[in-house]
Structure formats: structure tokens, C-alpha cells
């Protein structure tokens with residue numbers, strides 16, 4: 001079956017990263033002419049790309065998108081662009097100046113070059129962070145972003161609005177995807193801000209009781225990385241343009257419940273230990289309404305939290321044997 005991807009050249013910024021590497025894998029199923037990955041490997045890695053490292057269709061460019069000439073070389077000749085390269089939320093807070101260059105300036109350069117080279121559509125990785133603490137649960141795309149307090153969320157809002165203005169001014173087609181809490185194999189395990197589930201997997205491995213700070217009532221909407229990657233392909237294939245979509249699993253899971261699932265899928269009898277809350281989390285709830293993505297992108301998540309946590313655990317423990 002041929003579609004927009006077939007015989008197209010597609011740039012994926014951040015394609016060596018956690019989500020980007022799965023997007024590349026799904027794109028390859030549709031026989032593109034060429035996929036260019038631009039990634040400086042600050043977070044991405046060669047192991048993430050192992051499933052396509054020998055595929056001659058894929059060209060990996062190790063470099064920084066702040067190098068505008070290099071970015072231009074990658075965009076020139078492309079038909080479509082997935083703009084996924086970004087700093088993590090904590091890195092933006094730790095170094096806002098770098099955050100400005102990577103998240104805002106580079107996104108501006110991407111948009112400008114996409115106009116210059118007549119890119120047919122941009123798929124922009126946004127985030128549920130744009131909402132801050134949302135007004136409604138489940139949260140529709142129409143909730144306002146005024147409660148966001150983070151530089152990262154501000155930068156993602158800027159990106160969405162930038163592409164919107166470029167659609168208005170230059171008719172550049174784009175779709176923004178607001179991912180909720182992504183997880184799955186290839187997620188970061190070594191970083192300073194390692195996700196709580198990785199810390200708990202370490203406890204399960206070491207037979208130590210896992211710690212919960214506070215009462216564990218903070219909720220998230222955990223969406224499996226392969227579902228997110230599929231939503232990216234769906235966004236490209238659809239006729240949708242000038243739209244932002246929530247991408248979540250539509251299940252509100254508290255940290256306490258998450259730990260229960262992790263213990264269950266690992267047949268663990270450890271019991272959680274509670275500690276006093278040591279930081280204030282201004283976003284105490286997350287739950288996506290994805291009706292719009294269902295209707296316009298034909299996107300429905302397929303992996304349950306239990307199945308996803310099982311796959312994450314297997315990958316993580318296997319990785320440690322190597």
C-alpha cells in the first residue's frame with residue numbers, strides 16, 4: 001500500500017532518542033525513500049538505533065541542530081520533518097539559556113527552513129506540560145495553558161504557536177502532538193532525574209522496599225512509547241493540519257497504583273515505604289481526553305499499563321545483563 005511516506009525523504013530531529021527511534025522504525029514499514037536522523041546524542045544513542053543501523057535508507061547525521069548550516073543541509077531535499085529534538089524539562093530549568101537556544105531558536109530555524117524548502121508537513125513534538133495543572137479532567141485540547149510554570153512548557157507553547165503563525169503566514173502545514181507521560185523500553189535510565197519507575201525497578205532487582213515520597217496520590221497518564229510513535233505516523237498520514245492533539249492512554253494512574261502494577265508484573269512481594277514529600281509538584285493530576293486524536297488521526301492507544309510495564313521491566317533487566 002502506498003501513502004505519503006512511500007518514496008518520501010523524511011527528517012527526524014532527535015531520531016536517536018527514546019521516542020524518535022520508534023518513529024523511525026514505524027516509518028520504515030511504509031517504504032520511504034530516505035530517512036535522515038539529526039541527533040547530537042546528548043540523550044539519544046547508537047543502541048536505540050540498533051534495529052535500523054544497517055538499513056541503507058537511514059542516514060544518521062551526528063550533529064547539533066544549533067549548527068544552522070547542518071540543519072539546513074538536513075532539511076533541504078526533505079519532504080516531511082518530524083521535529084522531536086529537545087532538552088528534558090529538568091535540563092531546561094537547570095540551563096534556561098541553553099533551553100532557549102535548543103527549544104526556541106532551533107524550532108524557529110526549523111520552521112523558517114521548512115518554509116524555504118517547501119516542506120509538505122511538520123510533525124512537532126509538544127507536551128502535556130503546556131497545560132500546567134489543567135482545568136478539566138480528562139483534559140481536552142481546549143484547556144488553557146496559563147497554569148504552566150515551567151520553561152519547558154513555555155517553550156513547547158512557543159513551538160505550537162510558532163508553527164500556527166507560520167501556517168497563517170506561509171501556509172506551512174503542521175500538527176503538534178501533546179504527549180502525556182511517555183514510558184517504555186529505551187527510556188532514560190542513567191540520568192540525574194531518572195524516572196521514578198526506573199528507581200523502583202532497581203529496588204525490585206535489589207529486593208529493597210521501594211520508597212514513595214508523600215502519599216503517592218499524584219496521578220499521571222502513562223502512555224506507551226510505541227503508541228506515541230504510532231500517533232506520529234498517523235499525524236503525518238492524516239489530512240489534519242494546524243491542529244494540536246493530546247496523546248495519552250486515558251487512564252489516570254496514581255504513583256501508588258503504578259508501583260502496585262510494577263510489583264505485580266514482576267511477581268514481587270516487596271512493600272512500599274513512605275517518606276515525607278521532599279518537593280512540591282505543582283502538577284498533581286494528569287489525564288488526557290484524546291477524542292480529537294481518535295476522530296481526526298484515527299489514533300487509539302493499544303498497550304495497557306500492565307503490558308507496557310511488563311515490557312519495560314523485561315527490557316530493563318535484560319539490559320543490565322549486558
Ligand SMILES: NC(=O)c1ccc[n+]([C@@H]2O[C@H](COP(=O)([O-])OP(=O)(O)OC[C@H]3O[C@@H](n4cnc5c(N)ncnc54)[C@H](O)[C@@H]3O)[C@@H](O)[C@H]2O)c1
Nearest residue numbers: 014017018019039040042043044064065085086125127182
Ligand atoms: N518522554 C516524554 O515523556 C515526553 C513527554 C512529552 C513530550 N516529549 C517530547 O517528545 C520529544 C522526544 O522526547 P524523548 O522522550 O524521546 O526524549 P529524548 O531526550 O530521548 O530525545 C530527544 C533527542 O534529541 C536529541 N537532541 C537534544 N538536543 C539536540 C540538539 N541540540 N541537536 C540535535 N539533537 C539534539 C537528544 O540527543 C535525543 O536523542 C521531545 O521533543 C520531548 O520534549 C517527551
